[in-house]
Amino acid sequence: MKAYTTELSWRVIPQYNTQNKFCLLVLIIFTLFAVFHLFTLLSLNMKTSDHVRDSARMKKKSCDIFSGRWIPYPEGPPYYSNESCRSIMDQHNCMKFGRPDKEFMNWRWKPNECELPLFNPAQFLELVRGKSMAFIGDSVAYPEDISHKYSLDSNYFKRHFYADYRFTVANFWSPFLVKSSNADNGHSLNGLLNLYLDEADEAWVNEVENFDYVIVSAGQWFFRPLIFYEKRQVIGCHICDINNMTAIAKYYGYRMAFRTAFRTLQSLKNYKGTTFLRTFSPAHFENGDWDKGGNCVRKRPFTSQEMKLNGDTMEFYSTQVEELRAAEKQGRLKFRLLDTTEIMLLRPDGHPNKYGQSPHKNVTVNDCVHWCLPGPIDAWNEFLLYVMKTEDQRWFETLTGS
Ligand SMILES: *[C@@H]1O[C@H](CO)[C@@H](O)[C@H](O)[C@H]1NC(C)=O
Ligand SMILES: *[C@@H]1O[C@H](CO)[C@@H](O)[C@H](O)[C@H]1NC(C)=O
Ligand SMILES: *[C@@H]1O[C@H](CO)[C@@H](O)[C@H](O)[C@H]1NC(C)=O
Numbered sequence: 139m140k141a142y143t144t145e146l147s148w149r150v151i152p153q154y155n156t157q158n159k160f161c162l163l164v165l166i167i168f169t170l171f172a173v174f175h176l177f178t179l180l181s182l183n184m185k186t187s188d189h190v191r192d193s194a195r196m197k198k199k200s201c202d203i204f205s206g207r208w209i210p211y212p213e214g215p216p217y218y219s220n221e222s223c224r225s226i227m228d229q230h231n232c233m234k235f236g237r238p239d240k241e242f243m244n245w246r247w248k249p250n251e252c253e254l255p256l257f258n259p260a261q262f263l264e265l266v267r268g269k270s271m272a273f274i275g276d277s278v279a280y281p282e283d284i285s286h287k288y289s290l291d292s293n294y295f296k297r298h299f300y301a302d303y304r305f306t307v308a309n310f311w312s313p314f315l316v317k318s319s320n321a322d323n324g325h326s327l328n329g330l331l332n333l334y335l336d337e338a339d340e341a342w343v344n345e346v347e348n349f350d351y352v353i354v355s356a357g358q359w360f361f362r363p364l365i366f367y368e369k370r371q372v373i374g375c376h377i378c379d380i381n382n383m384t385a386i387a388k389y390y391g392y393r394m395a396f397r398t399a400f401r402t403l404q405s406l407k408n409y410k411g412t413t414f415l416r417t418f419s420p421a422h423f424e425n426g427d428w429d430k431g432g433n434c435v436r437k438r439p440f441t442s443q444e445m446k447l448n449g450d451t452m453e454f455y456s457t458q459v460e461e462l463r464a465a466e467k468q469g470r471l472k473f474r475l476l477d478t479t480e481i482m483l484l485r486p487d488g489h490p491n492k493y494g495q496s497p498h499k500n501v502t503v504n505d506c507v508h509w510c511l512p513g514p515i516d517a518w519n520e521f522l523l524y525v526m527k528t529e530d531q532r533w534f535e536t537l538t539g540s
Contacts, residue, residue: 200528201252203521204477208439208484208514211246216256217516229494232510237493239437242510247481247517257519263303265526266351270306274342274399275355275416276313308349310342313359315399321365321378328429330363330378334370335394338402347408351526353476354399355416357454358507360388368394393457400465400473409471412529415462416476416518418454421507422486434506436486439514447480455479474529476521488514 220226220233228234247254297308317334346352365375366386374384376391396415403409423432447455459475466473482488486506494505509515 200524201249203247203249203252203254203524204475204481205251206247206249206254206481207442208245208481209248211244214244214246214512216246218512220512223511226511228496229505229508230490230511230513232490232493232513235490235493235496237490237510241437242485242487242514243512245439245485245514247520254517254520254524257516257523261527262519262523263300263305265523265530266303266305268304269350270308270348271351271353272308272310272342272346272349273353273355274310274312274315274346275353276311276357276359306349308345310345312339312341313356315339315342315354315356315395328362330365332367333364333391333395334367335373335391336368336398338398343402343406346403346411347406349409350411351414352403352409352411353414353416353522354396355419356392356395356458357418358421360392360395360454361450364388364391366391366394389453389457392454393461396458396461397464400461404465404468404470412472412474413465414474414476414522414525415458417458417479418451419507419509419515420451420479420483422489423504423506424486428503428506431504432506433504434486434489434491438487440484440486442480442484445483445486447483451479451483472529474525476518476525478518478521481517482509482514485509485514 220231226234297306299306314331314333315338317337317339319332321330321332360376363375363377363379365378365380365383366373372383374386376386376388400413403413421428422434422436424434424436426432459477462473462475465471488509490505490508490510492504493510494508
């Protein structure tokens with residue numbers, strides 16, 4: 139199967155995947171999203187007639203896949219390795235950089251009421267045949283310089299087209315969802331940024347209208363020093379250290395960014411897609427803050443007794459879910475939740491820590507924000523596929539076991 143990559147310029151560059159076919163595509167730039175096509179043609183013989191059902195059966199509820207626990211999965215890692223998949227970004231490539239323990243790959247999410255099926259690439263590709271999917275958001279990113287590095291790097295704005303399925307997947311890198319700019323000249327790790335809370339980021343607004351699925355996420359960037367604007371006027375700031383400027387909580391900025399993003403989607407005349415919110419992805423720094431030597435050295439998941447949602451994670455999570463629910467009430471569009479915050483909170487063992495870069499570099503900051511690949515976020519694909527199937531008549535029955 140061929141994957142064509144089209145950059146923003148729409149210059150078509152054929153990009154043949156010459157590597158092991160276990161790994162068709164790992165799009166890990168913003169939200170992780172991976173498709174593997176081991177069985178593509180084997181299991182496509184599903185007969186739609188088998189899936190015809192009466193409306194009474196359709197009333198059957200699908201299971202709450204987001205309530206459950208991590209259970210040992212000794213057969214893991216199930217999908218790929220750093221050898222079979224060569225498109226893992228260094229930042230996530232913990233095995234390449236010598237992470238010694240492997241147990242973190244050997245867990246699977248077990249919902250209380252049912253089984254969460256493994257990611258089935260054939261089913262996925264069948265579902266998205268002729269469709270398009272866009273990711274809007276951050277890279278589950280570090281507080282890094284926003285200015286040049288990303289806006290000029292076409293990796294952050296890529297489209298891939300799978301000709302065999304006429305399936306387009308695109309990334310629109312937009313860590314705040316709303317318009318932002320540098321507020322000071324020093325592009326330091328913790329530089330001050332302007333955030334225009336009532337203006338959606340052009341990086342995605344002008345692109346997203348014709349997509350069938352849009353997956354929105356945002357998080358860690360809101361911890362930075364930020365100056366908030368509404369109607370182009372400064373309304374205050376978050377840890378900006380500027381005299382006389384009103385202090386405004388980051389939660390306010392976070393709420394308004396999601397509100398603006400969802401309202402903007404609703405206002406786009408031609409947008410008829412399903413919008414997914416992939417909820418806040420928590421960091422796991424222990425023994426200090428991220429810039430004060432904090433690290434994440436655990437080797438096993440928490441149980442839900444050991445770790446509860448609280449603090450910033452709780453606040454960010456409930457804020458964005460409230461905004462999604464409010465958007466849903468407007469009625470015109472479908473909004474769906476990929477409710478992974480609490481699930482990921484239980485995985486302090488899944489971050490790169492110091493194995494997200496070459497050991498020969500002088501590591502100044504451990505990475506307890508991004509996630510190792512393979513790793514716990516491979517489950518995000520399983521959740522996404524499950525939720526997409528509940529939305530699709532043809533597949534609903536396979537989930538409810540009828
Ligand atoms: C994959 O990881 C192993 C260690 O588990 C390492 O020896 C090898 O060089 C890595 N390969 C690539 C291509 O990164
Ligand atoms: C800011 O505060 C200082 C003293 O704290 C005052 O002298 C100055 O006029 C204030 N500036 C503005 C724009 O309010
Ligand atoms: C790492 O830091 C040490 C001491 O600060 C320095 O001597 C060395 O050159 C640095 N190495 C790299 C690759 O930057």
